[in-house]
Amino acid sequence: METKSKKLSLEPYKGTRDFYPENQFVQNYIFGVWRKVAESYGYLEYGASILEETELYRAKSGEEIVNEQTYSFTDRGGRDVTIRPEMTPTVARMVAQKRRELSFPLRWYSIPNLFRYERPQRGRLREHWQLNCDIFGVDSIEADVEVISLAYDMMKAFGAKDENFQIKINSRKFLNYLADDYLQISEEQKHKTFKLIDRMNKISVEEFEIQGIEILNEKFDKLKKVISSKDPSDIAGDNNTTTGVSDILNLITSLKRKGIVNVVFDPTIMRGFDYYTGTVFEMYDTNPKNPRALFGGGRYDDLVGIFGVEKVSGIGFGWGDVTTRDFLETYNLLPQYHPPVQLYIAHLEGFMEEANKLADYLRKQGANVEVDLTDRQVSKQIKTSDKEKIPFALVVGEDEVKTGKFKVKNLAQSTETETTRDGIAAILK
Numbered sequence: 001m002e003t004k005s006k007k008l009s010l011e012p013y014k015g016t017r018d019f020y021p022e023n024q025f026v027q028n029y030i031f032g033v034w035r036k037v038a039e040s041y042g043y044l045e046y047g048a049s050i051l052e053e054t055e056l057y058r059a060k061s062g063e064e065i066v067n068e069q070t071y072s073f074t075d076r077g078g079r080d081v082t083i084r085p086e087m088t089p090t091v092a093r094m095v096a097q098k099r100r101e102l103s104f105p106l107r108w109y110s111i112p113n114l115f116r117y118e119r120p121q122r123g124r125l126r127e128h129w130q131l132n133c134d135i136f137g138v139d140s141i142e143a144d145v146e147v148i149s150l151a152y153d154m155m156k157a158f159g160a161k162d163e164n165f166q167i168k169i170n171s172r173k174f175l176n177y178l179a180d181d182y183l184q185i186s187e188e189q190k191h192k193t194f195k196l197i198d199r200m201n202k203i204s205v206e207e208f209e210i211q212g213i214e215i216l217n218e219k220f221d222k223l224k225k226v227i228s229s230k231d232p233s234d235i236a237g238d239n240n241t242t243t244g245v246s247d248i249l250n251l252i253t254s255l256k257r258k259g260i261v262n263v264v265f266d267p268t269i270m271r272g273f274d275y276y277t278g279t280v281f282e283m284y285d286t287n288p289k290n291p292r293a294l295f296g297g298g299r300y301d302d303l304v305g306i307f308g309v310e311k312v313s314g315i316g317f318g319w320g321d322v323t324t325r326d327f328l329e330t331y332n333l334l335p336q337y338h339p340p341v342q343l344y345i346a347h348l349e350g351f352m353e354e355a356n357k358l359a360d361y362l363r364k365q366g367a368n369v370e371v372d373l374t375d376r377q378v379s380k381q382i383k384t385s386d387k388e389k390i391p392f393a394l395v396v397g398e399d400e401v402k403t404g405k406f407k408v409k410n411l412a413q414s415t416e417t418e419t420t421r422d423g424i425a426a427i428l429k
């Protein structure tokens, strides 16, 4: 029986992207910069499966992520499985698993694709790639300074200027001090207040006031004072380790001493995950067109310990490709596309075999060479190479085979050089 079939959609799944070669080129460029700078600091690359048992995220990621944002399912064996929404629980699990064999401090990086069930919008998709750089086993502020310096150097490697971005710093210790000692509010109020601060930039000032008063009553004015403060010691006095103030101030001072001046204290930086214990930070583009963080991270000293092994402190950040692409576009920092192919070989009728022979020879010399596989007119073959933005082209015919000399066309400059096959290899180098 014939049924009328619905036309298949040409679109990728909602909130995900196809990467045609020119997009993949940009993606590879971003990954390349991340990799190069991470490795220059001694970070080692690791990887893992996109699937984890759901339990892993329930333990510490936080309610919003687990209840509203994960792709979760039950597998055929009855296990609850989640497609990873972030990498930190996975890396903590991996460190805990080999706790005794690994030598600390450990510097690791990875560029996983992550999945979150979000409403797709500028800077937010359902699948993104995220650089994760983390240090395990360093309790002191030196690790906090290093990870932020590393991210800063990556920004510089992308060509960003100091005035294009700002790194905002806060501390979970300071936030806890605020709630427990300064405001003296209940656990429920604390939870709601933190969520409200986290949403602050997404709602109107009036809405913020209404909800703030609803949660805190007369204490809301005190919260407003905190939010507008530029220096944590205005609220808690300085040199006090339990309030987190000295951590924040020392960190900012150390970074400034290294020449990283676009760092500020920002009491509204919360970070959505439950596992953070100390420093938290986020980096923002200063252009209001891109209001979402490029990277965010913090210290999570208790996460490895939840696997029942001895505690190992951790600090690191996640940095997404989507906001990075927007940033690079905004500041005109995207590299110009060029394919990896260097030379296109066209041929007259009956000379395809010779063309392939030449290509094989050049490939053995390390060149990237493409041979036209059709018997079209030579001009049409050359047009293809121009369209593909391949820098060089040549034609193989009777004369070339006889003399062993080829005319190498530089398509961008419209110039031509006659040379031998070794001469071609030299040009392509």
Ligand code: HAM
Pocket (backbone or CB within 6 Å): 085, 086, 087, 088, 116, 118, 123, 124, 125, 126, 127, 128, 130, 132, 133, 134, 293, 294, 295, 296, 297, 298, 315, 316, 317, 318, 319, 320, 321, 322, 323
């Ligand atoms: P996160 O703040 O959820 O942190 O993500 C870090 C970065 O990933 C964000 O600043 C943003 O650039 C990007 N990102 C997150 N979600 C999306 C999305 N739906 N679409 C596009 N980009 C997105 C974490 O994931 C922590 N696990 C990072 C970390 C590593 N903390 C310590 N180590």
